[in-house]
Amino acid sequence: MSSRSMRGREVVVSVKELFKGFDAGRIQVLKDVTLEIAKGEVVALWGASGSGKTTLLHMMGGLDTPDSGTVWVGGLNAAEERDRLALRRQKVGFVFQLHNLIPDLSVRENCLVTSIATGGDSKQFESRFEELAQELGFDHRQDRRIQDLSGGERQRVALCRALMHRPDVILADEPTGSLDEKSGERVFELLTGLAKKEGTTVVMATHERRFADACDRIFHVRDGRVSEIGEG
């Protein structure tokens, strides 16, 4: 799957004929979704509240499973239990709308805790953290506790945590949703800037058209169906 190409670029996310519902099919959320995203692209899933953006991101991140259809990310099959763990640990970094950080722990601890839990060289994680902390502008605040930070600062820590293990794909669920205009823009710039610099693919859910417009491509999510804007 990872060897497939799209306009000469490697495909990292491939969703085909995906259907997903809840409540034993009584609620149909995603309806026949097909899309492909190439390595290094920054794309928006743009749509109104309740249209299915989070549900789709969860499928791509191996946090939930399709009813039918396929979801491949970085060569792993999100419908397969054995692939989903590797998908979550190695291939994707998830940025949640409400950051999901541990309030009592410091910036540094929040970023290192998941990396240490997944195993690997702690020295390498330390230096990766130092690098990202500087890039994201909180290197002087790394011993502060999350509960003492502003919303924008917390979201920058959430970006750091998602980038620690150098994932192929960042899945960001309304990363600017809880922020005021200025901090929202800062988080968006940092996310897209870092992703472009490191060649990381970004799939970002947003209901704000201005952020969608600043992405390479926009997928419009409307009532569980997805179409690319400006295609053709």
Ligand SMILES: Nc1ncnc2c1ncn2[C@@H]1O[C@H](COP(=O)(O)OP(=O)(O)OP(=O)(O)O)[C@@H](O)[C@H]1O
């Ligand atoms: N676990 C669930 N059980 C039942 N219905 C669900 C579940 N998860 C999502 N839904 C429904 O699926 C639809 C799409 O939800 P989803 O969270 O994907 O929308 P969204 O586009 O992310 O919205 P928002 O912009 O508000 O975050 C909604 O109608 C929601 O109520």
Ligand SMILES: [Mg+2]
């Ligand atoms: Mg959502």
